[in-house]
Amino acid sequence: SYPNGIPGLGDTFHKIYFCLLQVEAIEKRCLELFGRDYKYSVIHNTNGEVCGHYPRQIVYLEYECTEVQKDRFESTVQISKLQDLVNRSKLARCRGRFVCPVILYNGKHICRSSTLAGWGELYGRTGYNYIFSGGSDDTWTESEEVPEDDSAVRNGDSQLFDKVRGHDIKLLRYLSVRYICDLMVENKKVKFGLNVTSSEKVDKAQRYADFTLLSVPYPGCEFFKDYKDRDYTAEGLVFNWNQDYVDAPLTIPVCFTNNLNIDWSEYQSWDLVEQTQNYLKLLLHIINSDDESGLLVHCISGWDRTPLFVSLLRLSLWADGAVHASLEPAEILYLTIIFSLFFLLWQIFFFCFNFLKHIVSEKFSAIRKQRYGSLSLFSLFICHCLSPSLLLFLLQSQPCVDDGVMLLSVLRRKNTTSSPQMVVWSKPPPLDEHLSHPLSEARSSSSSSSNQSEHSVTRTGSSPLAVPGRRCPFPSERQARLEAVREVFLAAYSSTVGLKSSAPSPSGAISGLLEQFARGVGLRGTNTIV
Numbered sequence: 001s002y003p004n005g006i007p008g009l010g011d012t013f014h015k016i017y018f019c020l021l022q023v024e025a026i027e028k029r030c031l032e033l034f035g036r037d038y039k040y041s042v043i044h045n046t047n048g049e050v051c052g053h054y055p056r057q058i059v060y061l062e063y064e065c066t067e068v069q070k071d072r073f074e075s076t077v078q079i080s081k082l083q084d085l086v087n088r089s090k091l092a093r094c095r096g097r098f099v100c101p102v103i104l105y106n107g108k109h110i111c112r113s114s115t116l117a118g119w120g121e122l123y124g125r126t127g128y129n130y131i132f133s134g135g136s137d138d139t140w141t142e143s144e145e146v147p148e149d150d151s152a153v154r155n156g157d158s159q160l161f162d163k164v165r166g167h168d169i170k171l172l173r174y175l176s177v178r179y180i181c182d183l184m185v186e187n188k189k190v191k192f193g194l195n196v197t198s199s200e201k202v203d204k205a206q207r208y209a210d211f212t213l214l215s216v217p218y219p220g221c222e223f224f225k226d227y228k229d230r231d232y233t234a235e236g237l238v239f240n241w242n243q244d245y246v247d248a249p250l251t252i253p254v255c256f257t258n259n260l261n262i263d264w265s266e267y268q269s270w271d272l273v274e275q276t277q278n279y280l281k282l283l284l285h286i287i288n289s290d291d292e293s294g295l296l297v298h299c300i301s302g303w304d305r306t307p308l309f310v311s312l313l314r315l316s317l318w319a320d321g322a323v324h325a326s327l328e329p330a331e332i333l334y335l336t337i338i339f340s341l342f343f344l345l346w347q348i349f350f351f352c353f354n355f356l357k358h359i360v361s362e363k364f365s366a367i368r369k370q371r372y373g374s375l376s377l378f379s380l381f382i383c384h385c386l387s388p389s390l391l392l393f394l395l396q397s398q399p400c401v402d403d404g405v406m407l408l409s410v411l412r413r414k415n416t417t418s419s420p421q422m423v424v425w426s427k428p429p430p431l432d433e434h435l436s437h438p439l440s441e442a443r444s445s446s447s448s449s450s451n452q453s454e455h456s457v458t459r460t461g462s463s464p465l466a467v468p469g470r471r472c473p474f475p476s477e478r479q480a481r482l483e484a485v486r487e488v489f490l491a492a493y494s495s496t497v498g499l500k501s502s503a504p505s506p507s508g509a510i511s512g513l514l515e516q517f518a519r520g521v522g523l524r525g526t527n528t529i530v
Helices: 009-035 079-092 119-132 156-174 221-229 264-269 272-287 305-319 329-340 346-358 374-383 388-397 401-418 438-450 477-496 506-520
Strands: 038-044 057-064 100-105 108-113 177-182 212-215 294-298 423-425 455-459 465-467
Touching: 009 038, 009 057, 009 329, 038 079, 057 100, 079 156, 100 305, 108 305, 119 156, 156 177, 177 272, 221 346, 264 272, 272 294, 272 305, 272 346, 294 305, 305 329, 305 346, 305 477, 329 477, 346 477
Parallel strands: 108 294, 177 212, 177 294
Antiparallel strands: 038 057, 100 108, 423 455, 455 465
């Protein structure tokens, strides 16, 4: 019963059909997860007609809301207008990967894309579209031309660039994007002596001069092979900035460097951990600026470094309760992988989630917390009114890190000045100190939590009062949420892909990972085999 009498072809069709059913189920589940917290619209890209490198359904988040608020507000963007701008602007960027909003934070769009297309790709794509559209190309029939009073030099090249990049700029402005963060280590990507891509920072006509451009060079996928060769250890791994093709300087406006306490002049000496931490701090600082402007992040093709930082932003903001607030750890992990992280290299894919252990600190939080609020004043009050034993009980159960620390410091001062009793806090080792390898972390995560040594609060003249290790110091909600995502990921990754396989099957590995996460979000039962 093989079609056309070709053995095996029927099985192939069945596999393709089964994969399509899987994709539809995954898409449906992702839309449901988006819909928990947002009103959204969809740009359909079923056959890749908009962009062959983006999902089949491109989700545009309109505003944050609860279920009962879904139809109470109106979006500031018309989806038909947005889709029209997308179709006109996609030629401006490499591989047609147009500016796409992927995170909505405080009404601001965080977008991703590839870099600007060079003349070779631009002419190739416009020629292809012209031939296969029967001689009519929307890029050329658009009635909106460049203003006549533009004094730039006019020739065929500049007019074409004016037109397609002009559409790209219109899309950026329609999405209220002001800041463009370029992760390329090059000014232009060069292959075989030809400039194959460009970037906003070297646009000769200064078309993007009204935007705030940040050049934050970050190593690409080739560098992460070194990460794998070093047994997936990012500490001490420093990029070689002296290579011939590396010519993009670090360029950051002064307004974004004042309050971060980072010596940016040392960036070439940072290892992969410190560099990623500092760049993430910068991006969080930008989106927390007082204006209502959005952010675009891109590298060259937009499918390794770009989704890495977009995913870290999504997970960091989620850990603060600022985006996707209703999602559980397995759900945000599922959503992040589907819409951001189909990397070409598994090394970057693994690095993204394993790196979460380096951003659990409150200094990466987008939420500005007041250290000495009303609860702290209440802490001052109870320190003078309650017995030491009750104080210690409250100290153990204190949910707020800053106020718990303040309560302890006030208690110390009280006992030092007015009582012979002393309180000594034994600081535990870092949570990851006992883990020597990422793979061993996944295997020992469940057992290590139950076997952690206890620490104690000791009072002079009395026996130590045991305090569970997780309370010493108090883990913040942010830390607990990020650690939960990381544990789910490591468990699924080690059981499907693994860290030692030199050439895992991409389709099999992806299917295994998605199966693990799908079970976590209720998409499939535990007895289903992919």
